[in-house]
Amino acid sequence: MKPVLAAADVATVENAWASVQAGEDGTWPLMLAAGQAVARRVEALACDGTIWILAGKGNNGGDGYVAAWYLHQAGYDVRLIAPLGASRAGSDAERARRRWLDVGSEQATLPDSQPAVVIDALLGSGQQGPLAGSLAEMMMKVNRISASQLAVDVPTGLNANTGVADANAFQADQTLSFIAFKPGLLTGDGPGCVGELVLETLGIDAADWAQRLNLSIHWQMNTEPAWPARSPNGHKGGFGQVSIMAGSAGMGGAGLLAARAALAAGAGKVIWHTTHGIAQSALSAQPELMTATSDASSVPAAAIVVLGPGLGRTGEAYALCERLAQQCGAGVLDADGLSWLAAHPKALPGWVMTPHPGEAAALLGLSAAAVQADRCAAALALSERYEAVIVLKGAGSIIAEAGQLFFSHPGTVAMATPGMGDTLAGWIGGLMAQGFSSLQAACSATWWHAALAANLADQQRIVLASDLLPLMQAARPTSLDQGY
Known part of the structure; x- marks a missing residue:
């Protein structure tokens, strides 16, 4: 685990540390x-040529001025570009600027030369709203340059808290974030702007300070979650049952993917409740599945239910959702199940809900754009309203429960393909059946789901949901790099 704090909370930690x-x-x-x-990060790039440092007038710019000084001392050719003017008198940033001007110079516009490295230290976590005027034009030009791009703390144009990025936001190859990660680096537009994300704590234990200061x-x-333990004398009867209520006519694949994922996750028994025709064709693809009719009365109260993928939005389907939500104490609600809940809202403690932004919007009575404008707030609001664990899907999926947020592996755009959500729902259900809590299962499945897809995307352009099934079965805690 690595700490994630809002930008204002990081400033609070800095000031509290300084006072002590x-x-x-x-x-x-x-x-x-x-x-x-x-400066060390630039030196590690081992690039020959000029280094541009874009420095603002706040603390982020101060970091840039300090880096310029150290790189100059190390013999690098540094060009300091300061388009926003001088720092506030008496600030740390002004002190850094004065020290740099003792050995170098600054200019307001981009040089004509071609840099080897561009360091963005313009706005950092202070970015609010869209870029405008000459700054937007500068970022547009910088993003077209063929050079290594390093962002200091937060790329310019990216909101550190919400993950909303300006169209001309700095496109970093690497982002060096300080003290704690900021939410906007990890979700929404953030993963597409930051490149490789690295945390430098500056010697501060952010988690400890946050607890002392009672911060949220x-x-x-940042590490791969463990799988449910299996004793040497375990048997399939001890690994739980998942009942898949999914896949109507024309949407049978949704149920099949969810059922296969529950098996791949390790559930001892997976029963897919569907029509006879769909069941017969599916068994050739996964003979280990059991099948039954779409009848809630055959689902034991102790089973973990995966409810909704491809189920349909008929009155009959909604009645099935209503009955199973009352009958079973735990499960995964996805797709058409979420549509039922939006129309018939109620608390679902013990359940995991897996909405994409459009479904989240319907559940909150908002627009999808409003959800994406602050994904963290939306996930927390859903968890509070429905008393459930929420997986808000999308780039940098977020898991929310009881006022806390958990950030997953950022995934890859290659997994924006049909059936990915069905597979995730089945995977979560399979882990819950084996004894993981709803939060444990949501965090683990979401991380693995995204990480395995990202790993596979290094080898192929598009990742299909069914591509992940054999990888799920083979995955072990040491099978992938730690990512973030």
Whole structure:
């Protein structure tokens, strides 16, 4: 786990640390450490040629000025571009700027030369709203340059808290974030802007300070979650039952994918409730499945239900959802099941809901655009309203429960294909059947689902849901890099 804090909370931690650790220097030692970290990162790139540093007038720009000073001392050719003017008098940023101007110069516009590296230290986590005027034009030009692009803390044009990015946001190859990750780096437009994401703590234990200060701390998963334990003398009867209520005429694949994923996750018994015709054709693809009629009375109360993928939105389907929500204490609600819930809202403690932004919007009475404008707030609102674990799908899926957020592997656009959500729902259900809590199952399945797809996308352009099934069965805790 690595900490994820809102931008304002990071500033609170910095100031609290300074009041205890730094004495009269305040937060200046942190700016020195951040600038040094940026310089080390540039040196690791081993690029020959000019280094452009785009420096703003706030603390992010101060980090850039410090990096410029250290790189100059190391013999690099540094060009400092300061389009936003001078720093505030008496600030750490002004101190960094004055120190740089003792050894170098600055200019307001981009040089005519071709850089080897561009460092973005313009706005950082202070970015609010769209870029405008000359700054937008500068970012447009910078993004067209063939050079290594390094963002300091947060790429310019990306909102650190919401993950909403301007059309001309800095497109980093690498982002060096300080003290804690910010939510906007991990979800929405963020994963498409940050490139490789690296955390530099500057020697501060953000989680500890957040607890001391009673901040609303969130966590991001940075290691692969474990699978449910299996004792040496275990048998299939001990690994739970998943009942798949999914897949109507013309949508049978949704149920089949969910059922196969539950099996691949390790559930001891998976029963797919569907029509006789669909069942017979499906068994040739997955003979380990059991099938039954679409009748809620045959589902035991102890079973984990995966309810909704391809189920349809008929009165009969909605009546089935109503009955199973009352009958079973735990399950996964997806797709058409979520449409039923939007029309008949009620709390579902013990359940996992897996909406995409459009479904989340219907559940909250908002537009999809409003959900995407602040995915973190939407996920938290859904969890509070429905008392369930929420997986808000999309780039950088978010898991929410009881006021806490968990950030998953960012995934890849290659997995924007049919059936991915059905597979995820079945996978979550399969882990719940084996004893994982709804939160454990949601976090684990969502991470693996995205990570395996991203790994496969290195080998092929498009990843289909069925491509992941054999990878699920083969995956082990050490089978992938840690990612973020």
